[in-house]
Amino acid sequence: MARTVTERGDLLAPLAETFREHGYEGASLSLIAKATGLGKGSLYHFFPGGKAEMAEAVLAEIEGWFEGAVFRPLREAQDPDAAVAAMFETVTAYFRSGRRVCLVGALSLSDARDRFAAALRRYFALWVEALAAALVRAGHPPDGAEARAEEIVGGIQGALVLARALDRPEAFERVLAGLRARSRAPA
Amino acid sequence: MARTVTERGDLLAPLAETFREHGYEGASLSLIAKATGLGKGSLYHFFPGGKAEMAEAVLAEIEGWFEGAVFRPLREAQDPDAAVAAMFETVTAYFRSGRRVCLVGALSLSDARDRFAAALRRYFALWVEALAAALVRAGHPPDGAEARAEEIVGGIQGALVLARALDRPEAFERVLAGLRARSRAPA
DNA sequence: TCAATCGTGTACCGATTGGTACAGGAAGTT
DNA sequence: AACTTCCTGTACCAATCGGTACACGATTGA
Numbered sequence: 001m002a003r004t005v006t007e008r009g010d011l012l013a014p015l016a017e018t019f020r021e022h023g024y025e026g027a028s029l030s031l032i033a034k035a036t037g038l039g040k041g042s043l044y045h046f047f048p049g050g051k052a053e054m055a056e057a058v059l060a061e062i063e064g065w066f067e068g069a070v071f072r073p074l075r076e077a078q079d080p081d082a083a084v085a086a087m088f089e090t091v092t093a094y095f096r097s098g099r100r101v102c103l104v105g106a107l108s109l110s111d112a113r114d115r116f117a118a119a120l121r122r123y124f125a126l127w128v129e130a131l132a133a134a135l136v137r138a139g140h141p142p143d144g145a146e147a148r149a150e151e152i153v154g155g156i157q158g159a160l161v162l163a164r165a166l167d168r169p170e171a172f173e174r175v176l177a178g179l180r181a182r183s184r185a186p187a
Numbered sequence: 188m189a190r191t192v193t194e195r196g197d198l199l200a201p202l203a204e205t206f207r208e209h210g211y212e213g214a215s216l217s218l219i220a221k222a223t224g225l226g227k228g229s230l231y232h233f234f235p236g237g238k239a240e241m242a243e244a245v246l247a248e249i250e251g252w253f254e255g256a257v258f259r260p261l262r263e264a265q266d267p268d269a270a271v272a273a274m275f276e277t278v279t280a281y282f283r284s285g286r287r288v289c290l291v292g293a294l295s296l297s298d299a300r301d302r303f304a305a306a307l308r309r310y311f312a313l314w315v316e317a318l319a320a321a322l323v324r325a326g327h328p329p330d331g332a333e334a335r336a337e338e339i340v341g342g343i344q345g346a347l348v349l350a351r352a353l354d355r356p357e358a359f360e361r362v363l364a365g366l367r368a369r370s371r372a373p374a
Numbered sequence: 375t376c377a378a379t380c381g382t383g384t385a386c387c388g389a390t391t392g393g394t395a396c397a398g399g400a401a402g403t404t
Numbered sequence: 405a406a407c408t409t410c411c412t413g414t415a416c417c418a419a420t421c422g423g424t425a426c427a428c429g430a431t432t433g434a
């Protein structure tokens with residue numbers, strides 16, 4: 001049979017997109033096979049644990065991407081306010097202005113939440129923690145910083161829900177603009 | 188065979204809970220049968236359209252409940268600021284302080300979004316519209332009112348995502364308290 | 375009392391699910 | 405050239421999916 005020498009890493013992107021579009025339960029193996037162009041044999045070769053292992057791998061890759069592109073800059077940037085601004089830009093691009101679903105958020109509301117509870121919690125905990133630290137360094141009062149960070153991270157997730165339900169991507173950008181304005185350092 | 192004379196309306200509550208817990212795809216007919224205590228024969232007697240008709244009925248009932256308990260009070264209350272406060276209390280109770288999922292929001296992120304697009308859009312559009320009207324009557328500047336309403340409704344949805352992912356219901360109440368504070372009439 | 379209607383459970387349908395088994399070809403090693 | 409490892413597609417599995425058919429019992433009205 002033909003051999004294409006696929007790398008496991010190359011599968012993560014189409015896998016993620018399939019899970020985003022159809023959810024965990026809805027992403028059937030035949031859909032996954034179509035998206036990756038691989039048969040079941042190859043899929044089970046790379047992911048012996050089946051669908052669950054595929055989803056775990058995707059979640060790990062997402063967390064890694066956010067760690068490098070969002071969380072670490074928030075924690076370490078020299079100008080924390082600029083880092084917060086960059087976060088909004090990065091997130092807007094990542095979610096395609098509200099047209100793309102957050103897989104972590106979608107899984108959190110779904111049936112599969114319990115199965116991936118640890119990964120889901122870690123993703124949001126890291127985000128809130130990093131953002132709260134940046135807000136404090138930018139001059140926000142420390143005691144309210146975590147609550148404010150939760151509000152912003154939650155607000156982004158809610159904006160995705162709203163934009164998708166209303167089928168109006170501009171609502172996403174508008175809500176994010178409001179969140180950004182309010183995250184500026186207070187006078 | 189035994190006849191229990193079930194009413195169609197009595198089925199909506201267990202149906203809604205099943206869809207909330209397992210999503211649309213995940214709510215199998217056997218789960219639904221167990222939750223309602225009815226066999227397939229009875230279910231298809233009340234809902235000839237099958238699962239899709241059950242979900243439509245549940246969404247219609249949810250919209251009706253929110254119309255009476257949330258949307259109309261926002262539109263018609265004599266004290267609009269008190270109506271906004273009441274909305275936060277009603278919503279907190281309805282979502283069991285973040286332990287209960289918003290079915291409309293969850294469906295919006297799921298595979299089933301396209302199928303129920305009209306109902307999902309209407310629910311959120313009604314909510315944003317009613318809230319924006321209340322904010323204006325409470326003294327908020329009219330040009331930013333819809334954006335602010337979107338931010339609040341989205342914020343509630345995001346708080347549900349966050350509380351569920353973090354498995355920390357108090358995060359829901361904390362975010363809602365912040366939203367409430369910011370929805371007060373400006374000086 | 376008899377017939378019609380309404381609810382109901384069970385059996386069944388084809389299709390699809392996630393997962394396994396395996397044969398076999400391509401590439402690399404010796 | 406023989407051998408091994410890796411990757412691949414196909415065939416197959418039991419289980420479950422949403423949905424249909426239908427027969428039976430209870431209720432109701434005449």
